[in-house]
Amino acid sequence: MKKFSGGKTLAVVAVAGGAILASIAPVMAEVSAQSPSAGAIRAESPAKLKAWGAAIEVQMTYACPAGQQGYLNVTVSQAKIGGVAVGSAYKDNLNCTGGFETTTVIVTANDRPFDAIAPAFAKSELRTYQNGNAARDEREIRINLW
Structure with missing residues (x-):
């Protein structure tokens, strides 16, 4: 043995x-x-001008872990003669599939209208309800008339 x-x-x-x-x-x-363990978000360019600049339509591409739900915030700023056009939007109940999804948000201008002349700056954040992890994005975008 x-x-x-x-x-x-x-x-x-x-x-x-x-x-x-x-x-x-x-x-x-x-x-x-x-199925990403953390989220991702991106404001797509160009945004579309709505109602003579009272708002813009922004396509947001996002990804978050499958089976979770999330929400996003986006703020857009645009330098103008005499000030800055600023607006924000919030969207919740985003279904997370683990892959990239696209949703549309309407960003309403606060004091000054947006225009299709100057570039704008978009700052966005995505969070999930389950773990609260944040994904952030900051980028310059264009605004088109249509």
Whole structure:
């Protein structure tokens, strides 16, 4: 009867464990790619001018972990002669699929109207109700007449 030494047995277990881990690692990576653990958000350019600048329509692309629900805030600022046009929008009950989704938000101007002449600056944030993690984006966008 042959007796196994501790070192050989440990080596066999390590190799077998490594083989099992190597076989499931691609599956784990694929699930991770499909369902992000953190969210992502982006204000798309161009936005569309509405009601002579009283509002703009902004397409927002977002992603958050599948099965969760979230909400987003976006604020748009545009430098104008004599001041700044500013507006904000909030949208809730966003369904998270784990992939990228697009939703439309209407940003209403506060004191001055937006225009299609100068670029604007969009600052957005996405949060999920389940874990409260935030994804943020800040970027320059254009505003078109249509």
